[in-house]
Amino acid sequence: MKYLIVGLGNIGPAYHNTRHNIGFTILDAFAEASNVFFEDGRYGTTCTVKLKGRTLILLKPSTFMNLSGMAVRYWMNKEKIELENLLILVDDIALPFGTLRLKPRGSDAGHNGLRNIQDVLGHNNYNRLRFGVGDNFSRGGQVDYVLGRWTDEESLSLPARVDKAVEIVKSFCLAGLQTTMNQYNNK
Template structure:
């Protein structure tokens, strides 16, 4: 079985430590734990790792957030990956910092990366792992907030949440989205 795990973010050093790049951070941790190394691929940085007979293709799109669908569509076709084997890791301002929510499908919730993926795939029926980044910003300053860097408190609280996100990805591949939702969304 082959799975495409996409971490959303923006390329470039100026974005590396921003809230919007939590998808990249989670995939970096997943790859590191698997001794996998990202290489340059079409539309993004890509690596492949195996876990208990499952193949995980990890993708960090280089198309910038708002055009993530182009990379996702390409790698799904290139890898012959079914939509039910796609998982997108994304930041979510509607969830408190560190809250993790796995969904089998759903709306884009105003997230431009998810919106573009749905547009390119022609469907919102793909799994997404939402990583809460909180929403402590004044009205009208959402962009500044998500493109802002983590606070020291957030940075220190991040490692265990990222590790749990990696556990969720492994479980998604081994047990499927429904069983993984039941196991992790209650925590």
């Protein structure tokens, strides 16, 4: 069974370690723990993780956030991934920092990466793991906030929350969506 795990983010050093790149951060941690390395490919960098008879393709799109759908569609088609085996990892300002929520569908909630995936796929019925980054910004400051770096306090807690996100991804692939939602949402 194959899965496509897509971490949303922007390429380049200017975006490294920013809130908007939490999807990349989670996949980097997953790859490092699995002792695999990302390789350049069409529309992004990928690596493959084998997990108890399952194949997980980790994708960090190189299309920048606002065109993430192109990479998702390409890799779903190339690897023949079923829609139910797609998981998008995304930052969410509507959730407090470090809160993790797995959902089977939903609106883009103003997130340009999710909006583009929805536009390209033609629907919003795809799984997503939302990583709360909080909303500690003043009116009109949303873009600077999500493209900003973590605070010192957030940086201390971040590794444990990223590890929990990796755990949720593994559970999604091994136990399924509903079991994983029951186990991890509201925790």
